[in-house]
Amino acid sequence: MRILTVLGLCAVVLFGGPSPVAAAPDGYSWPLRPRPALARAFDPPEHDWLPGHRGVDLVGARGQAVLSAGEGMVAFAGVVAGKPVVSVDHPGGLRTTYEPVLAAVGVGARVGRGTPLGTLEPGHPGCGTCLHWGLRRGREYLDPLGLVRAATVRLKPLRADVAGP
Template identity: 65%
Template sequence: MGPITTISAVLSTMFLAAPSPVASDGDFDWPLQPRPSVVRPFDNPEHDWLPGHRGVDLAGSDGQTVLAAGDGVVVFAGSVADKPVISIDHPGGLRTTYEPVSPAIPLGRRVTRGTPIGTLRPGHPPCSPCLHWGARRDREYLDPLGLLRHTPVRLKPLTPEPPHG
């Protein structure tokens, strides 16, 4: 395998393994700090009626502050099936959801990335306490990890450069 083929294979693997972008401006960040581990990844089913995991579960702790992942407006702050949920609408038809999160911000409030919006509560099995973070554009569920800013890819030589003499 030559250097061009190797670089092509590495780049293909990196881009296929990376979450697909869902926002063009990169103005989103993790809703928990410090950066949490992903306990359960996004698993979009082939059809709307099939089971899946329409979001990601992020490791957290009971009472931990949950932050708005991006700029938007709080459009829901209440209970769904006895779980506290917050939803934020962002430009371009994007909505992010956070559960189980006790709201600390009123409905209709404009927020910016990093604004505290509530506190994480237990009640999301099997990883309780953890944050279930979801995203959708209109009616299509998206992998919220695709919203995050990623470090740019930097290519390095496969072999060390010969010494200059």
């Protein structure tokens, strides 16, 4: 939260969620095209060991190309708990994950933003054919939507006697 003075009035600027990736960084785009609908939002657990949703689910179609959200290097392309997964390491210590994706790239491959990583497979729990897209910095899970959209900014008056628009 930041305090901002605009035209002599103080206002609080609220950002749309706690994320170290608050404003959309340059060089990232949606992993599915056209821009997909959101099936399930990011819902991190209060503690690492508790249940939660450590990514977002994006509505897709069987066989649809899954694209790298940004430039980087493929860190993993294989199966985890019976599901095909691709992970890409990006500059700044970020790692994106894509699941369930039948890989068309191998570990160590350099990819750019929009490079096809593989194809979307059906069978994601709760939504059929959805891409589970995750983002981490180190061990901290982040909302991957922060890569593709800027934070929501709202100006609110600090005094109750100041009317808004």
